[in-house]
Amino acid sequence: MNPKVEDRVPVLIVGGSLVGLSASLFLGRLGVPHVLVEKHADTSRHPRGRGNNVRTMELYRVAGAEERIRAAASVLADNHGILQARSLTGDDQEWLFREIDPGGGLAKFSPSAWCLCSQNDLEPELLRCARELGGDLRFSTELLSCDQDADGVSAVVKARDTGEHTTLRADYLIAADGPRSPVRERLGIGQTGPGDLFHNVSITFRAPELADAVGDRRFIACYLTDPEADGALLPVDNAEQWVFHAPWHPDRGETLEDFTDERCIDHIRRATGVPDMAVEITGKAPWHAAERVAERYSAGRIFLAGDSAHEMSPTGAFGSNTGIQDAHNLAWKLAAVLDGAASPALLDTYEDERRPVAEVTSARASARSAEHSHPGYDPAPAGGGRQRGVLTVALGYCYPRGAVLGADPDLPVVPERMRLTGEPGTRAPHLWLHADGTRRSTLDLYERSFVLLTGTEDGKAWRGAAEAAAAHWSVRLDHYRIGIGTDADLIPEDGTDWAEVHGTTAEGAVLVRPDGFVAWRADGRVADPEGALREVLGGLLRRA
Template sequence: MNVQQPTAEIPVLIAGGGVVGLSAALFLLEQGIPVVLIEKHSGTSIHPRARGFDTRTMEIFRETGLSAPIREAGKALAPAWGIYRNSSLVKSISKRKANSKTSPVNMLGIQALLQMSPEFVARCTQDLSEPVLLEAVIKRGGTVMFHAELTKFTQDMNGVTAHILHRGTGEKTFIRSSWMIAADGAKSSIRESLKAKTTGRGSMGNLLNIYFEADLTDLVKGKEFSILNIRESWCRGMLCSINNSNKWVFHLHSADDDAHFSEEESKHRIVVLLRKAIGIPDLPIKIISILPWQPTEKVMVNMRHNRIFFAGDAAHVMTPYGGKGANTGVQDAHNLAWKLAMVIKGEASETLLDSYNQERQPIGKEVSARSADWADEYGLLSKGPMAIGPVVLTVLGAKLTATLGMHQLSTRLAMKHMGNLLGLPDYRYHSAAVLNGNTAKHGYDQALQLTGLPGTRLPHVWVQYQQNRLSTLDLVKSKWMLITGMQNGAWLRDVIETNKQKGLRIRLFSFGEQGELKPENASLQQAFGIKEDGAILIRPDGFVAWRSTGYSTELADVLGKLTGK
């Protein structure tokens, strides 16, 4: 790997080389910002951990060309859907028909949601996704230093000084950076060093993550599953699929009376328990690792501490239920990268960076709370009526209203409870980096439609552009963008002048049958809520910064307010 040790000050140091840290490095490199990433372990994760990416994360990876490689890396897990409950896997499998369709794409009532994005959720465990991200970072010129542990840091008005221990050699060095991103996980030493204030329910139970090998290929073929819940007097736990073949994880509620057993005795007891949970008494099982962990809800009140920004589990620890941990972290990094890049390049003032916490902290807090709501009294995934009731009612309501031709209501119903589960960005940002919004509003604001409202993600519309079929999201490419109607002569003139004044490179696209973007089945008003002489301004992260229903002379002033310059 690229292990040179920089001596001069660098723009951004990233502490933590998991999915979130690697994603932050990738997004900054896409913006042309050099980065150094340090990771205390010797390489990428050897544990599966996170098992997939939601729709919004896949949209972001699509932008960097990694959507297809991520899907390819996780293809073995792709058929694994469905949450079941029984006393053993054999009993659960015996009750199911082969090749039954359990993917969310087959759920009734959510067809409208599927049309809101060019992407969909993807299965891929963390031990397989991280190498894909690492390769992309290295190819783009990023510096990655494994076995490099952050032991101490200080910050001043101009930057951060990080003290590094190279664990392989014992050598100690330091790195000076203008900014640092803390992506060092749920037990973030950076967060703890700063004594950062947090909220949340804290630990919700004690579990053992048991990663093991057992060949169950023939048993589960055509009857793949995601999670099997077991709630018996002899066991409370969850069996999770990793590759639908020979690798699995069992999350076992850990009782206090296990403490007096030796490691070998504990392993033997666990193998016996796993065989019973699977339902095959003589099944050969190899334990790969046993890791204690605690499902936790813990959210930072402020994700920025002067020159240090927090992302992912370092900022908001959540249970794995709903699969939002890594996804929220990747989306944190994507939100932050373009803002840091503009400040570093001198295109924006540092006030733009205040919008990071304003926008992302409410999202982390909301999804952490939702995830914790799905945990039972032992910290395991609950599938009781109170947990799934709203989802069931939503699916039925969305299906009924769609059948009755009430399509807008159907979409809103589905978005309310299913949008977040599928990973659609069902929220609206309120900050100084969004105009026409409510900057006085604090907290999570759910968006039940994506129709061009400032603070929401750019609507996805299939268009023909330069003889290619693209999504409007494909045009963002981490840059500012203005979409107009056909009456856009004045807008074109304003863009040229604004780019000169602000030193930006805003791109303009005309939308219409005679425009650069020829829509397949949406009008300008339907897609973006603007008239033929209107425009919608898109930020480099694909969110709507400003909307003008008709022509306005305010473009330069708008950019000035958004960037603080």
């Protein structure tokens, strides 16, 4: 069969789950034409991957999707905490943690918050948003092969409903095709890490009586620890629909066929402590927890993102969030290169920045599974007590190396404490601002361009410098003067000192990347601001 040949597309995304759909959303927001192919006929129907951390919700906020996602997740809006119990009806119960954000302290760091939105609810919203932005998303379409040369990537795809083969020619390819990534295998990219950790079977079921046993305990998950019937219980609607993760031991010869409906029903009854409960099994899906990170995140014009780049234990929902943030990091860099604003060398910083984050985060996910005694996971004893600082992993990670200037190369990828104080390589601080009767966060400023923040005292000099430097490199650079008075573009709420929040002075400046990370900071007055910005932009965009 001779494949039909289509015109060239800037980006081809392989995989239409959370990471691939997020990549489509982010590229669409940046005006980058692309095609997404997904072998399955539709988005996920299984309620999994529900935890969306604050950084991910910030990204969806800026991309205009946050409100829609929260609406889709409204049924679980009041669910908080992880409960551990021998059964739901016994006295042996302990909250591993009661609130995701106790005391509301997260508000000082972010305009967003965590969101429980199951994958089967989140993916359709991402799909709708991506298509509204013009994304060409093709389900029931399978990648058969991909080859690259100096000028691009040629991919042969098959429409599974018609059997038609098509050759797509792309400038770049994003492989978001899962932990068994065929693209990664074709590239011969190996993986590091401990490997498989444990295996579970995710069982969806209907049991209206279970709500009475749960009562008013609106948990995210409940780890049930009866040695004869352990597992994890997750609510879908807090009323009738539930998910139960049952340990699976293929290393002992156990097969998926062994998980009959009768066995699953008996296990769920014993685990929950409701022996006569009516249970209707509605679905089963195996999953594997592992800790692996790809040795490389790219080969030529092909990039790995999400599970194809890293596998993590599900405890804490670090894996999907890290993958979504991979896609966001890569999207603005691809947009800058395709637009001619940056050299292709900028794309090398994707691995420099994201792979260290995955290494630290995957280890943290495994440690959290051990801390929570996740059903089916029996790791070797480790020294030390419980690790803390989940928020620093989710929000406080940084890029000591990459598309940043002036970052401390010895800065830990995940610090012991939150350091969102405007240091290069960290996510820019959140600050509420007002202009023309509108309230918005500094984070709302960052998406389609580099942004220069200054005060009003030297604002005119910095504005002229920004305009000249942007014109020199033919790049978009937005400038905002923050302060009080007629020269201010944005007024800080409650008189907050923007310079102090960003770790500079009234005469200084902070340059923020399109993804909201600080690229460079001037701590005070600069003798030649235009020359400084020209040099900085040239270095960041790898054009100097």
